[in-house]
Amino acid sequence: MRDGSRTKELIAHTALHLFVEKGITETTIRDIAGAAGIAEGTLYRHYESKDQLAWELFSTNYLDFARELDRLQEEYETLKDKLTAMIRQFCAFFDRDPVLFSYLLLAQHAQLKKVTPEMETAVTVLQKVIAQGMARREVPEMEVELAAAMVLGVVLEVAIFKAYSRITQELSQLSETLTAACWRVLTGGGIS
């Protein structure tokens, strides 16, 4: 018999990697238990169901990250500073645990049904920050959702490519390039 909480962590860690590698629906309880070296029944001592396991991984990791971003942006005054800090934070987070990040993307975009638009995601934080920046006349007025989508696009797609190993550098090394690109997207305003 092992320590219960360590087993729970082992399951979470193993499940996370398999979810990223094969997708949530393609990963079976048998896969997770086998890879973790435990029996299937043991998994159910720690998690109610497979759905609940996936949801807990998403919830704890992603929502914490979004709230962290929100706390962080409050420390800065200007949109440029907020954006710089948020992207740096994102890059550091990504480099620290690219697997976790891939899972968050996967979970949010496709496979977790419980994810509601109401919850405070990183997207919402980004939109809020940009709206404030527009009110401060730091960047030209435009549809906030569009602006946030473009900024997110630059960062997310690069991160995805990085995850698929088509880009060799650490994401942190690209942090300033990404911030600059995002800033140009925002400040360019309308049609050039």
Place this chain on the structure above:
Amino acid sequence: MRDGSRTKELIAHTALHLFVEKGITETTIRDIAGAAGIAEGTLYRHYESKDQLAWELFSTNYLDFARELDRLQEEYETLKDKLTAMIRQFCAFFDRDPVLFSYLLLAQHAQLKKVTPEMETAVTVLQKVIAQGMARREVPEMEVELAAAMVLGVVLEVAIFKAYSRITQELSQLSETLTAACWRVLTGGGIS
């Protein structure tokens, strides 16, 4: 008894919508057959397996689109013109069939296992075009993969947001804004 080829099209059309709505793995053969108003066995007269059906949908639609982009870019001389044309084409394609586009994203990013990096995708075309533009000194030198990822990011993420209905305009209306944003990302060069 209906005409065989019309039944096949009916199946493809129905499957596509269900794949987008619920994801490939969450859509069952019974779902498709039921929604199309045919028996399960009939589906297997036209498609070898569920995987083959999904693969055929992806293959015919996506690869055709990538080749179309490649043909299109050859009609233009400069990177700016190529990029403008490609993005306009993409936006028109998206507006014509957003469901199809969502499927392509879904299929490529997560759920189709057979997608190989060797095949000539839209990404490859974009990288090729950007590399040519750099050789022509139209845009500053930088890692081609990174440049392509940033450009793709702007367009894809906006399209995804559009698909999730958080942006109200047609994508075609945003075409020039997107092109301008992509161009700014490319011409900004290194760190600002």
Place this chain on the structure above:
DNA sequence: TTAATAAATGAGTGAACGCTCACATTAGGA
């Protein structure tokens, strides 16, 4: 009208999956 062929059908099959539960093992206090 009839024979031959193509298309459609849906009950049935085996495999895989999420999950349960009766039982085994271990840890720590009395």
Place this chain on the structure above:
DNA sequence: TCCTAATGTGAGCGTTCACTCATTTATTAA
């Protein structure tokens, strides 16, 4: 040492799924 609670186990259950095939229905040619 014994008892109790916590933890671990894996065979097995019920369900769902992709897929098959013997049979029926429609179409075409003679």
